[in-house]
Amino acid sequence: MNFFKKLFKNYKDSQLDKEIKAQPVHLSLDDSFVHNFINKGGKFLYCTKIDEVAKHLNHILLENDWKNIVCSDIDLLKVIEKTNAVALKKFSNSIPFFTTCEHLIASNGDILFSSHQLGSRKLSEFSQNFIVYATTSQLVKNTGEGLTGIKTHFSGNIPTNISAIKNYSAKKDEDSFLDYGNSNSKNLYLLLFEDL
Numbered sequence: 001m002n003f004f005k006k007l008f009k010n011y012k013d014s015q016l017d018k019e020i021k022a023q024p025v026h027l028s029l030d031d032s033f034v035h036n037f038i039n040k041g042g043k044f045l046y047c048t049k050i051d052e053v054a055k056h057l058n059h060i061l062l063e064n065d066w067k068n069i070v071c072s073d074i075d076l077l078k079v080i081e082k083t084n085a086v087a088l089k090k091f092s093n094s095i096p097f098f099t100t101c102e103h104l105i106a107s108n109g110d111i112l113f114s115s116h117q118l119g120s121r122k123l124s125e126f127s128q129n130f131i132v133y134a135t136t137s138q139l140v141k142n143t144g145e146g147l148t149g150i151k152t153h154f155s156g157n158i159p160t161n162i163s164a165i166k167n168y169s170a171k172k173d174e175d176s177f178l179d180y181g182n183s184n185s186k187n188l189y190l191l192l193f194e195d196l
Helices: 001-020 029-039 050-064 074-080 144-152
Strands: 043-048 068-070 086-088 096-099 103-105 112-113 129-135 163-167 187-193
Touching: 029 043, 029 103, 043 050, 050 074, 050 129, 050 187, 068 096, 074 096, 103 144, 112 144
Parallel strands: 043 187, 068 086, 096 129, 129 187
Antiparallel strands: 103 112, 112 163
C-alpha cells in the first residue's frame, strides 16, 4: 500500500513540475532585452554613473588591445578623453566604432540605428567591432515601437538609413536572405546607462 502512495505522489509531483514549466514567463522590458541580447552573443555592461561608462570603455579597449576608436558623436568624445584611446573622427572599417543608437528592442534584443549614427553608410561597411552607448530610456517593446519613437522624436525631419544589428558575434552568419551582401553581424559591446 505504501509503495502505491509513493508512486502516485511522484507522478503527481512530476505533473505539477510540467505545469509550472509550461507557464509563460513575463519579463520586464529591460530583463527581456538583456536576455535576448546575451543569447545573441552580445556583451553587456551596466552603468549608473558616467565615470563608469568611461571605466568600462577603457576596460574594453584594453581587453582587445585597441589603441584607436572611431567616433563622431561630440558627447561620446568627452567619454573617450577619459580613456587611453585616440579618438578618430574619420571613418575607417578596420578600427572599432563607438556610437549611440536610436532604440534597444526588447522583444528580440536588436539595436536600432539611423543616419544620425551611421550617416549614409551600410552596416556592412563598418568595422566588425562596435561599442554602443545607450540609456535605459531607449528601451522599447518591439521594432514597431522603435520606429514610432523615431517618427515622434524627429517629427518633420525623420532620419534615413534605419537599420538594426541582429547578431552580436562577428563569426555568426545567420542573417536572413533579405540582408544578402549587407551583413549586420558585429562583435558588439553595449554600455547601458541607467537614466530612469
